[in-house]
Amino acid sequence: MNDSELEKKLKAVRGPALTADYQEAFTRRVLSNLRSAPPTAMPLRCSRRPRLAWGIAFAAGVLLACVAGHWHLRKAADPDVLADAKLIQETLAMFPHRVRAIVRDERGIELVLSDGEDVPASPPIYVRICDGEKCASVVTFSGQEIQIAGRELTVLAEAGGGIILEGNQLAWSSSGGGASNRGLKIQAKLVETTLRPTL
Numbered sequence: 599m600n601d602s603e604l605e606k607k608l609k610a611v612r613g614p615a616l617t618a619d620y621q622e623a624f625t626r627r628v629l630s631n632l633r634s635a636p637p638t639a640m641p642l643r644c645s646r647r648p649r650l651a652w653g654i655a656f657a658a659g660v661l662l663a664c665v666a667g668h669w670h671l672r673k674a675a676d677p678d679v680l681a682d683a684k685l686i687q688e689t690l691a692m693f694p695h696r697v698r699a700i701v702r703d704e705r706g707i708e709l710v711l712s713d714g715e716d717v718p719a720s721p722p723i724y725v726r727i728c729d730g731e732k733c734a735s736v737v738t739f740s741g742q743e744i745q746i747a748g749r750e751l752t753v754l755a756e757a758g759g760g761i762i763l764e765g766n767q768l769a770w771s772s773s774g775g776g777a778s779n780r781g782l783k784i785q786a787k788l789v790e791t792t793l794r795p796t797l
Contacts, residue, residue, distance in 0.1 A: 761786035
């Protein structure tokens, strides 16, 4: 049966014959029931958290798409997009006091945001760890606990501009004192951006 045959059959079917008195009585009963029923108050409160979460997720997705596009265009000139101070500056401007880390590894780029605006204002720190041919990099802040290259690390900035990485299987300092890096190639530095996170 095609559409035109179905339409003809539906048009041929007649509804039940209702008298005018029945239709008028039915209408009066419905209106009477509606008027006698107590009004139900619909709560007008709407939680802002889901909208905020969707907004943040959308913004993070746009940011990651921009980062991926930017990285793809600059891949030949700069092997690590996270080393770009301008990219870091723009990301921090989009999410003030919310960026815990920007991580780049074999899975791609991930933006790690805090639930609230509780990331302290401090200069960003760039860390790159290579284990043979596998490399991972992160931009984070002093005092943040991150996961990079399969390791849980705490990143700390020293007063003189040095960087310390500390974890269960790794203790490393940019000054070279007491380094135990287990054959890893590690780079770490403070990132100089013109925009500092606001207080």
